[in-house]
Amino acid sequence: xxxxxxxxxxxxxxxxxxxxxxxxxxxxxxxxxxxxxxxxxxxxxxxxxxxxxxxxxxxxxxxxxxxxxxxxxxxxxxxxxxxxxxxxxxxxxxxxxxxxxxxxxxxxxxxxxxxxxxxxxxxxxxxxxxxxxxxxxxxxxxxxxxxxxxxxxxxxxxxxxxxxxxxxxxxxxxxxxxxxxxxxxxxxxxxxxxxxxxxxxxxxxxxxxxxxxxxxxxxxxxxxxxxxxxxxxxxxxxxxxxxxxxxxxxxxxxxxxxxxxxxxxxxxxxxxxxxxxxxxxxxxxxxxxxxxxxxxxxxxxxxxxxxxxxxxxxxxxxxxxxxxxxxxxxxxxxx
Amino acid sequence: xxxxxxxxxxxxxxxxxxxxxxxxxxxxxxxxxxxxxxxxxxxxxxxxxxxxxxxxxxxxxxxxxxxxxxxxxxxxxxxxxxxxxxxxxxxxxxxxxxxxxxxxxxxxxxxxxxxxxxxxxxxxxxxxxxxxxxxxxxxxxxxxxxxxxxxxxxxxxxxxxxxxxxxxxxxxxxxxxxxxxxxxxxxxxxxxxxxxxxxxxxxxxxxxxxxxxxxxxxxxxxxxxxxxxxxxxxxxxxxxxxxxxxxxxxxxxxxxxxxxxxxxxxxxxxxxxxxxxxxxxxxxxxxxxxxxxxxxxxxxxxxxxxxxxxxxxxxxxxxxxxxxxxxxxxxxxxxxxxxxxxxxxxxxxxxxxxxxxxxxxxxxxxxxxxxxxxxxxxxxxxxxxxxxxxxxxxxx
Numbered sequence: 001x002x003x004x005x006x007x008x009x010x011x012x013x014x015x016x017x018x019x020x021x022x023x024x025x026x027x028x029x030x031x032x033x034x035x036x037x038x039x040x041x042x043x044x045x046x047x048x049x050x051x052x053x054x055x056x057x058x059x060x061x062x063x064x065x066x067x068x069x070x071x072x073x074x075x076x077x078x079x080x081x082x083x084x085x086x087x088x089x090x091x092x093x094x095x096x097x098x099x100x101x102x103x104x105x106x107x108x109x110x111x112x113x114x115x116x117x118x119x120x121x122x123x124x125x126x127x128x129x130x131x132x133x134x135x136x137x138x139x140x141x142x143x144x145x146x147x148x149x150x151x152x153x154x155x156x157x158x159x160x161x162x163x164x165x166x167x168x169x170x171x172x173x174x175x176x177x178x179x180x181x182x183x184x185x186x187x188x189x190x191x192x193x194x195x196x197x198x199x200x201x202x203x204x205x206x207x208x209x210x211x212x213x214x215x216x217x218x219x220x221x222x223x224x225x226x227x228x229x230x231x232x233x234x235x236x237x238x239x240x241x242x243x244x245x246x247x248x249x250x251x252x253x254x255x256x257x258x259x260x261x262x263x264x265x266x267x268x269x270x271x272x273x274x275x276x277x278x279x280x281x282x283x284x285x286x287x288x289x290x291x292x293x294x295x296x297x298x299x300x301x302x303x304x305x306x307x308x309x310x311x312x313x314x315x316x317x318x319x320x321x322x323x324x325x326x327x328x329x330x331x332x333x334x335x
Numbered sequence: 336x337x338x339x340x341x342x343x344x345x346x347x348x349x350x351x352x353x354x355x356x357x358x359x360x361x362x363x364x365x366x367x368x369x370x371x372x373x374x375x376x377x378x379x380x381x382x383x384x385x386x387x388x389x390x391x392x393x394x395x396x397x398x399x400x401x402x403x404x405x406x407x408x409x410x411x412x413x414x415x416x417x418x419x420x421x422x423x424x425x426x427x428x429x430x431x432x433x434x435x436x437x438x439x440x441x442x443x444x445x446x447x448x449x450x451x452x453x454x455x456x457x458x459x460x461x462x463x464x465x466x467x468x469x470x471x472x473x474x475x476x477x478x479x480x481x482x483x484x485x486x487x488x489x490x491x492x493x494x495x496x497x498x499x500x501x502x503x504x505x506x507x508x509x510x511x512x513x514x515x516x517x518x519x520x521x522x523x524x525x526x527x528x529x530x531x532x533x534x535x536x537x538x539x540x541x542x543x544x545x546x547x548x549x550x551x552x553x554x555x556x557x558x559x560x561x562x563x564x565x566x567x568x569x570x571x572x573x574x575x576x577x578x579x580x581x582x583x584x585x586x587x588x589x590x591x592x593x594x595x596x597x598x599x600x601x602x603x604x605x606x607x608x609x610x611x612x613x614x615x616x617x618x619x620x621x622x623x624x625x626x627x628x629x630x631x632x633x634x635x636x637x638x639x640x641x642x643x644x645x646x647x648x649x650x651x652x653x654x655x656x657x658x659x660x661x662x663x664x665x666x667x668x669x670x671x672x673x674x675x676x677x678x679x680x681x682x683x684x685x686x687x688x689x690x691x692x693x694x695x696x697x698x699x700x701x702x703x704x705x706x707x708x709x710x711x712x713x714x715x716x717x718x719x720x721x722x723x724x725x726x727x728x729x730x731x
C-alpha cells in the first residue's frame with residue numbers, strides 16, 4: 001500500500017503561501033521566527049484575534065490545502081505538536097504564579113490544550129472524523145504521519161496530517177540560556193513553524209510517494225549505524241538516491257548525520273533543512289514539506305546545500321532527522 | 336480480523352495503589368476524594384481526588400532514586416506501569432520488543448510551575464528541569480526505566496487521551512505493526528489544571544454528584560493506569576493469559592465548541608456508535624456503561640442524551656466512577672478501562688455515588704453494586720477540542 005502526498009502547505013522562515021516570499025532572517029543568533037502569511041486570506045477575520053500563532057499557522061496551512069486540492073472532507077485529522085499552545089500555557093501559568101487567589105481569566109487555559117489545532121480544524125470545517133493529537137518530543141509529527149499511513153491502509157482517503165509548534169518568550173529565554181550553558185553539537189537556533197499534508201492511497205502521477213517512515217531510538221553510535229545499514233539495504237539506497245535532506249545546519253553537522261553521510265555515496269546531493277527551519281519538536285514537518293517542494297520540481301531559492309544535487313528535480317529523497325540527538329527518523333520519498 | 340487481548344493491568348488513583356484496592360473500595364462505595372492536602376494551592380477546602388503522598392515519598396517508597404527529582408507524572412506512571420508489567424508476567428526480552436503509547440495532558444507541569452516561580456522571582460533557573468515540561472517526557476522516562484524499546488508514542492487529546500491510546504494500540508496490533516503494546520495514561524494534579532478548571536467555574540468545591548440534577552461540577556483527580564495489549568499469537572507464544580478483550584473502539588469529533596459539548600451529544604453519539612459498529616455487537620449485548628460522567632452540568636446532560644439516542648428506552652445499567660477517583664484527565668480513559676475490567680471480573684456494576692435527585696432525561700444510574708452478568712462494557716471519554724472516544728471491553 002503506497003501513500004501519496006496530494007497537497008502540502010508549510011510555514012517556516014520561508015512559506016509556501018506567496019510566490020516571492022523572502023526568508024525571515026532575524027538578527028538574533030538564537031532563534032528563527034516563522035514568516036507568517038496574511039492570515040485574513042485564510043482564516044475568518046472574527047476568529048483571528050483570539051487564536052494563538054500555533055493555531056493560526058495550522059489553520060492557515062489546512063485552509064491552503066483545502067483551496068489547492070478542493071477537498072474539505074477528511075478521512076481523519078491528525079496533528080503532532082511538541083509543546084502545543086505554549087504561549088497560552090505560559091499566559092495562564094503567569095496568572096497562577098502571580099496570584100492564585102485573584103480572578104483568573106480562563107481564556108488562555110481553554111486555548112492551552114494540545115489538541116486545540118486539530119480541534120479547531122474540525123470545528124471550522126465541521127469534520128466529525130477521527131481526530132488525534134500526538135505530543136511526543138521529536139517524534140510528535142512522525143507519530144501523526146504514521147497514524148495517517150495506518151488510516152490509508154485501513155481504507156481511508158484524504159487524511160489530513162500536520163505538525164506545528166510556536167516560539168514563546170520563555171522558550172526563547174530558556175533556550176538562549178541552554179545554548180550558553182551547555183554548548184553541544186546538537187544545539188541549534190530554536191525555531192517554529194507548521195507543515196501540513198493531505199494524504200491519499202490513490203496513486204496520482206507526479207505526486208510525492210512516501211515509501212517508508214522509520215522512527216527509532218538508539219543505544220550508542222554502533223546501534224545507530226546498524227539500524228541505518230538495515231534501512232539502506234532494505235531500500236537499496238546505494239543507487240538511485242538523488243538527495244539526502246538532513247535535520248542539521250550547514251556549518252555544524254551533528255555526529256549522527258555524519259555517520260549517515262559516511263554510509264552513502266559521495267555524489268549524492270546533501271541539504272540541511274534546519275538551516276531554514278531552526279530546531280523544534282516538529283521541524284521535520286517543515287523538512288517533509290521542503291522535500292515535497294523539491295520532488296515536485298518547485299525548487300528552493302535559499303542556500304541549504306552542503307552538496308548541491310546534480311538534478312534540479314530529484315526523484316528520490318531521503319530525510320534524516322533527530323531531536324537533540326534523540327528521536328531519530330528516516331523518511332524515504334520518491335516521485 | 337485479528338483479536339486484541341488485555342493481558343495485564345495496573346492502576347494508581349486517589350482510591351489507592353493497585354487493582355485489588357480499587358475493587359474493594361469501588362464495591363464498598365468508599366470514595367478517594369477529600370479536601371486538598373498535597374497540591375500547593377491556597378484553595379485548601381476544594382475536594383480533589385489526590386494521592387496523599389508527596390512525589391518524593393512515592394518515589395522513595397519504591398527506591399526509584401532516579402525519579403526523585405522528576406515530575407509527579409513519571410512517578411505515578413511508574414506505579415501503574417510496574418503493576419501492569421507484573422500482572423502480565425513479562426520478562427526483559429519481551430519488554431524490549433513491547434511498544435508503549437502513553438497519554439498525558441499536563442506532562443511535567445509541576446516542574447514547569449517551579450521554573451515559572453523562579454523566573455518571576457528572577458532567581459536562577461535549573462535548566463534541566465525545563466526539559467521535563469513537554470508531554471513526551473514521561474513516556475520516554477518510563478519507557479527507558481522499564482526497558483520498553485518498541486514503538487513509542489504520546490497522545491494528548493485532553494480528557495479522551497488514554498482511551499485513544501487504547502484504540503491506537505489495538506489498531507497497531509490489528510494491522511500487524513506490533514504484537515504487544517502497553518497503553519494508557521497519566522496525569523498528576525497541578526496548579527495549572529486545578530486553577531484552569533476553577534477559572535472555568537466547573538469545579539464542585541464539595542463532593543461531585545454525577546448524573547444528579549443538582550450537580551455543580553467536577554472534582555479534579557490524579558492517577559495513572561496502563562493495560563498490556565497483545566495479539567492471540569503473542570499470548571500463545573509466551574503462554575500468557577488474557578484478562579479481557581478490546582472488542583471495539585470509536586473516535587469522533589463533536590465539532591461544536593472548543594470546550595463545551597453539544598446539547599444533543601453529537602460527538603458522544605458518533606463515538607459510541609462507531610465503537611459498537613466496530614465491535615460487531617448488538618445494542619442489547621452491552622451489559623454496563625462506564626460513563627464519562629464528569630458531573631459538570633453540560634457533560635452529564637449531553638452524554639445522557641447521546642445514550643438515549645443510542646439505546647432508546649433500553650439504556651443498560653450505567654454509572655460514573657468519577658466520584659471515587661475524581662476526573663483524572665488524560666488518565667481517565669485507562670483508569671476507567673481498568674475499572675471496567677474489574678466490573679467484568681467481579682460481575683458487579685460500580686455504584687454511582689452522591690445521588691439525591693437523579694437526572695430525569697434518562698433512567699437513573701446504578702447506585703448499588705448489583706451482581707450482574709457482565710460480558711461487554713462500553714466506556715466513554717470526552718474532552719476539550721470536541722474529542723470523543725469510546726471503547727468496548729469484553730470478558731474472555
